[in-house]
Amino acid sequence: MTKVGILGATGAVGRQMLECLGEQGIETEEIRLLASARSVGKEIPFKDGVLRVQEAKEDSFDGLDYVLGAVSNALSQKFRPAIEKSGAVYIDNSSAFRLEEGVPLVVPEINGEDALHHHGLIANPNCSTIITYMALAPIYHLSRITAINASTYQAVSGAGMGGIEELSEQVEAIRTGKEVQVKHFPAQIAYNCIAEIGSYTDNGYTTEEMKMLNEGRKIMHDPDLKVTCTCVRVPVFRSHSISVTCVTEKKLDLDEVKRAIDAFDGDVLMDQKVPTPLMTSNQDKVYVGRIRRDLVNENGITLWCCGDQIRKGAAANAVEILKYLEDHK
Amino acid sequence: MTKVGILGATGAVGRQMLECLGEQGIETEEIRLLASARSVGKEIPFKDGVLRVQEAKEDSFDGLDYVLGAVSNALSQKFRPAIEKSGAVYIDNSSAFRLEEGVPLVVPEINGEDALHHHGLIANPNCSTIITYMALAPIYHLSRITAINASTYQAVSGAGMGGIEELSEQVEAIRTGKEVQVKHFPAQIAYNCIAEIGSYTDNGYTTEEMKMLNEGRKIMHDPDLKVTCTCVRVPVFRSHSISVTCVTEKKLDLDEVKRAIDAFDGDVLMDQKVPTPLMTSNQDKVYVGRIRRDLVNENGITLWCCGDQIRKGAAANAVEILKYLEDHK
16 A cells, blocks of 8 residues: 655646556555645545645655656756655656656666666656657567657647647637637647647757657667657647657568567557557557568668557556556565 | 640649649630539639639540649549540649659659650659658759658648548537548548558558659659658648658758758748748748758758648649740740
8 A cells, every 4th residue: 555646636647647546556545636736625536536636845745655746847856855855756757857867767668677776766758758669669679779760740738738728729719710829839730730849959859859869768778779850749639659760780570570569568569450649549558550661771660659648658657667666565 | 825624623633723823824825624524514713704614525635735634543544545645745643654654753843854855744743752852852962862761741631622521520520529420531530640641562651652762763863762651641731741861972061951952942941940731831832941960870861841732742733844844845
């Protein structure tokens, strides 16, 4: 029986964390929902009852075994010392500490063991990164992957509740002939694609795109892995899709690749149908399809994968880390 | 003064061809709109008046200088002999003859001269192919491109009027809680992405994806060009976008690449803003942005381009071919 806090419990990821806690069969003695002052008293349904949101303060974490974090980098940085002091293990979905030395960056099916070597803080990787490497890990286990080229098709809910509302509102504005309001995204997202997620880094790639490289290297324990990524927002509510080509050291047989993906915990091989974001919404599996030989490099494999980025790309992965720690106590 | 027929005048591309004929300042003595029997008598506005649709029959092409084709492969094959017999030059947007020897496959800004060596039939390339190579041609002119990796974000209007209606109807069905009807696409396209355009070929790529390779080789006169492509339908009404990485023989300077794209007729360099499909809708230019060094191959360049696939990807390109022939008479 554990005591779990959710920091940022009213956001899209925080709410999903609560749902995943229930589903994963983690026996909890207490679930403490923490959020900003304006959400205090909000009731959130859980199992047969409701849980009431409390204000997140410095002393909110006392007595907890785990804190699941679903807040901004700034808030995660602010609360880290207090969580550390409380003795709870902090499983953080923000990107603030992902690349910090000594902080495991974990996808349980890929590098779950890393979680066991934590010093109080474990980071949850970026959503597109989790989904892409869930598809690539079984290939990597057959032969080291040296290079990845990825183009993403990212759902609006990756930007939280505000992203979902913005797409809905814009579609409605267009239908009724009203002016389209742009708030969260750099341009209208309804019936549009925006190849700009995150802010720009010096090399012209965005912070979101560089996560696929930097976080991928850490998860795969491979500092030499080369990755080029283009991140694109599309007018989809839920589930990210990624078009990926990877190059392996050895030339792999396509059937061997398919069998490896099929056998990999957390992946669903789609050999006859093409995975779509709709197909993968509201579940924890990553669907992998369109597996074929790259036509540029004979050691290359090209594929298409989809996964629910609020679940496997964020909340479910964080809860799976918690479960991994519990199971290996 | 020329006499121009449009075969398939009532479809999305056919209507756009008529509009482009007016815009491109081509002096026409006659424009003959040809379509199936059920469209006969339909009036289509043109300049200050209207044009009336006639039934396309074997003898419909007599006296014409050019026929612009915007029909299916089967219909294009059916009418080819009649058009040939009439003596008109057939500029065909179908994919039926694109790879046939002796049939030029032309993007006027790239290989306009090829059009001059026709034998009565000139093919208009695939929409995504045109837009991608419009972005890549100026790079290719600096140094031969050896390999391309492309992922497309294709608008529903690429599937014609029916595709546009299907997205609209599905969005409306979802809003009103009705059942979503799937007709033209392999799955629901509203709020979804479908990585399946065209039919499958033996190597697991779709016919649409193989066009990027086979048509690209013909347009660039480079039978050794290597191309891997993933074609994806997205819930956008108009304009295709493509995420592309290309590898050149020589390592190019990024500023040199940007200057070349900026100087290339038909391209718009977007250095400060990111091109979107909405931004490029209803115009003939291809917008190229996000130009940066590939992080896998030091001779690689990664970019994002958008273009209106009904215009530059189809109708405008066909009319530009006609104009090129007229200008070089």
